[in-house]
Amino acid sequence: MSWLLEGTVHHRDSLGSDRLIEPGELALMTAGRGIAHAEQSPDPHAPVLHGAQLWVALPDGARAGDPRFEFHADLPVVTGRGLRATVLLGELAEAVSPGRVHTPLVGVDVELDAGADVVLPLEPDFEHAVLTVSGAPDVDGVLEPGSLCYLGCGRSQLRLRAESGSRLLLLGGVPFGEEIVMWWNFVGRSGDEVRAAREAWQAEIGGTGPARYGAVTGYDGAPLAAPAMPPVPLRPRGRTR
Known part of the structure; x- marks a missing residue:
């Protein structure tokens, strides 16, 4: 996204x-x-x-x-005193994004005016986090731009305050129970699966394999080659280690 x-x-x-x-x-x-x-x-x-x-x-x-x-181009917006919240994915305060999802989740772009003090409803079954874009919002403490604050699970609401204009992304979803391997542009369930995806990509862009990924027309340049696989095995990881 x-x-x-x-x-x-x-x-x-x-x-x-x-x-x-x-x-x-x-x-x-x-x-x-x-x-x-x-x-x-x-x-x-x-x-x-x-x-x-x-x-x-x-x-x-x-x-x-x-x-x-x-x-x-047209996304739902929730407004309040000092608040403008654009719902990117999922639902907030009965405003539902048209974007398709495969697991229950939420993504909201939250803009706060100076002096804002608002409470957003949360789905308590979700785990949430806040990514600060600008300003210094107070989210269980003041956050500097670029900060990612993990909020955990079990919250039914979130209080946001801002002394100056601030912007943040509220992200959340049902805890993802499956383990994954993420490497370069590939996501799989095992290192072998990622290695196979890389080999298929390299074969396709080299003209020696079937078109699994397809060609991008109009792009002025050659497809990017994947870097070499690391010398150590890629291990699946989940929410806990």
């Missing part, structure tokens, strides 16, 4: 998607069994590119499904 705060990104993928992404617009790509994509700054472009790219692990029953790209 790509969410821009400043700047523009040109998205292309092997499904034939070709879209300029602006701030306030949701680009949601589901890799499924395999997809290739390119993200570039258009020419001309703004001097600053600022945003977040969030990866969501697919459950075992969905991870080999069809790849897909969604674009949503």
